[in-house]
Amino acid sequence: MSSSNNEQTLTLPTGKTVKINTCLFINNEFVDGIDGKRFETINPATGKVITTVAEALSNDVDKAVDAAYEAYNKVWKNVSGTERNKLMNKLCDLMERDLEEMAALESLDNGKAFSIAKFADVPATIKTFRYFAGFADKITGKIVETDHDKFDYVLREPFGVCGAIIPWNFPLLMIGMKLGPALACGNTIVLKSSEFTPLTALKFASLVKEAGFPKGVVNVLSGFGPTAGSAIAHHMKISKVAFTGSTNVGKSILKASADSNLKKVSLELGGKSPNIIFADANLEEAVKWAHMGIFFNHGQICVAGSRVYVQDSIYDEFLNKFKSYAESIKVGDPFKEDTYQGPQISKIQYDRIMSYIESGKNEGAKLLIGGERHGEEGYFIKPTIFTDVNENMTIMQEEIFGPVVAISKFSTAEEVIEKAHLTKYGLAAAVFTQDITRALKISNELQAGTVWVNCYNIYEPAVAFGGYRESGIGREGGKYAINEYTQLKSVQINLGRSL
Ligand code: ADP
Numbered sequence: 001m002s003s004s005n006n007e008q009t010l011t012l013p014t015g016k017t018v019k020i021n022t023c024l025f026i027n028n029e030f031v032d033g034i035d036g037k038r039f040e041t042i043n044p045a046t047g048k049v050i051t052t053v054a055e056a057l058s059n060d061v062d063k064a065v066d067a068a069y070e071a072y073n074k075v076w077k078n079v080s081g082t083e084r085n086k087l088m089n090k091l092c093d094l095m096e097r098d099l100e101e102m103a104a105l106e107s108l109d110n111g112k113a114f115s116i117a118k119f120a121d122v123p124a125t126i127k128t129f130r131y132f133a134g135f136a137d138k139i140t141g142k143i144v145e146t147d148h149d150k151f152d153y154v155l156r157e158p159f160g161v162c163g164a165i166i167p168w169n170f171p172l173l174m175i176g177m178k179l180g181p182a183l184a185c186g187n188t189i190v191l192k193s194s195e196f197t198p199l200t201a202l203k204f205a206s207l208v209k210e211a212g213f214p215k216g217v218v219n220v221l222s223g224f225g226p227t228a229g230s231a232i233a234h235h236m237k238i239s240k241v242a243f244t245g246s247t248n249v250g251k252s253i254l255k256a257s258a259d260s261n262l263k264k265v266s267l268e269l270g271g272k273s274p275n276i277i278f279a280d281a282n283l284e285e286a287v288k289w290a291h292m293g294i295f296f297n298h299g300q301i302c303v304a305g306s307r308v309y310v311q312d313s314i315y316d317e318f319l320n321k322f323k324s325y326a327e328s329i330k331v332g333d334p335f336k337e338d339t340y341q342g343p344q345i346s347k348i349q350y351d352r353i354m355s356y357i358e359s360g361k362n363e364g365a366k367l368l369i370g371g372e373r374h375g376e377e378g379y380f381i382k383p384t385i386f387t388d389v390n391e392n393m394t395i396m397q398e399e400i401f402g403p404v405v406a407i408s409k410f411s412t413a414e415e416v417i418e419k420a421h422l423t424k425y426g427l428a429a430a431v432f433t434q435d436i437t438r439a440l441k442i443s444n445e446l447q448a449g450t451v452w453v454n455c456y457n458i459y460e461p462a463v464a465f466g467g468y469r470e471s472g473i474g475r476e477g478g479k480y481a482i483n484e485y486t487q488l489k490s491v492q493i494n495l496g497r498s499l
Pocket of ligand 1: 231246
């Protein structure tokens with residue numbers, strides 16, 4: 001690693017080098033934090049420090065919010081939708097140009113397989129931005145016909161400054177899902193990346209500048225939750241905050257809104273999603289999708305299909321095939337071409353997942369495979385399958401956020417629907433069956449924000465995404481996200497009515 005003006009050149013495991021500025025990005029400039037603090041970011045595949053980045057504290061949040069506030073009022077609110085669309089698409093062109101580099105940084109900082117970052121994470125981020133760029137010049141209000149002596153219309157307007165607080169599991173995609181609609185709608189942004197994965201947000205920031213966004217429209221801060229995150233959630237000049245993360249922190253964001261200025265809040269939180277496999281399903285396909293449903297991104301995905309329910313007549317066959325498939329999937333170095341599963345994000349998460357595995361064993365579940373560390377260094381955990389579980393066990397109730405699945409049997413649709421609903425969450429669910437009537441009926445019954453039929457974990461920016469129950473408030477994706485980043489103003493004009 002070498003550095004000048006905090007622009008550092010990192011050498012990647014591929015042998016290539018990447019330039020990255022590790023300061024805070026405020027007003028289109030990379031600057032040190034006011035108090036000059038920095039923190040380390042770790043490569044989870046080795047446990048070694050990659051580099052340090054500047055740390056934002058609440059005074060830096062104030063500075064970034066002031067920049068975003070001024071940018072909104074002096075410049076951005078007068079920039080047309082056509083121009084916003086152009087800037088967003090330019091940003092996408094630059095992400096495409098630097099796709100390989102962004103994927104490598106994402107993989108280095110997060111531990112996800114480089115090939116997956118390259119073919120899934122970065123392209124999905126670009127797709128999301130392009131999708132929302134298309135909205136920028138199509139956000140319209142409505143004329144409302146009332147009495148003849150009045151002319152009424154409703155405008156759809158941006159909030160002004162929006163805060164975004166994102167997690168570490170999909171650092172770039174989370175930027176796309178929040179900044180895509182926020183910018184299309186004409187808001188300015190203060191984004192805080194996760195303290196575990198600050199690097200790609202900084203790379204993204206440099207492309208924002210290169211794309212030609214006016215200064216202050218996008219501000220990117222690296223920092224911690226209780227300091228920088230909390231300062232965003234409490235800030236009096238931020239009118240909306242979008243958060244993705246754990247349910248407990250999500251609740252604290254809502255409280256912060258109540259304690260400050262009642263900023264609008266959207267929350268995308270935890271899950272414990274049921275994946276239901278009926279006997280008439282295409283078994284080979286169901287095995288592969290169910291595997292992807294839980295082990296994709298090393299189980300670090302809020303929609304993970306962590307509870308798999310298999311109809312009793314195919315249970316043994318499914319289990320055998322699922323076990324063989326899980327055993328055949330490569331765990332290891334994220335930069336090896338055939339790796340599917342890399343390390344967990346951090347020592348903290350590694351320990352947390354291991355303690356859930358212990359609780360599964362202690363509470364009487366049967367450990368079929370896995371349950372232990374993979375390799376000598378880094379935070380790798382072998383794909384883990386529990387059977388003989390019941391709904392009261394901790395591993396059936398709490399979000400593990402790791403490569404741990406619990407598989408159990410059911411006989412009837414009524415029984416499995418009841419079991420599916422025995423957690424506090426309602427983020428996602430899936431059903432595998434060849435019977436279209438059953439697929440529709442079960443989809444209608446399930447209390448979840450997303451239901452996949454004969455597939456799992458497919459990402460689509462055009463559809464609503466969010467949670468029922470304690471899995472969240474509001475929706476990302478599609479035109480639903482446009483509602484989350486705009487507010488309505490009714491204008492009533494008197495055409496001759498006198499008092
Ligand atoms: P995870 O367990 O996935 O790391 P968290 O909910 O802890 O999820 O973190 C998600 C994001 O929320 C991160 O950017 C983190 O820094 C931030 N965060 C954590 N605690 C707070 C808090 N009290 N206020 C605001 N943001 C927070």
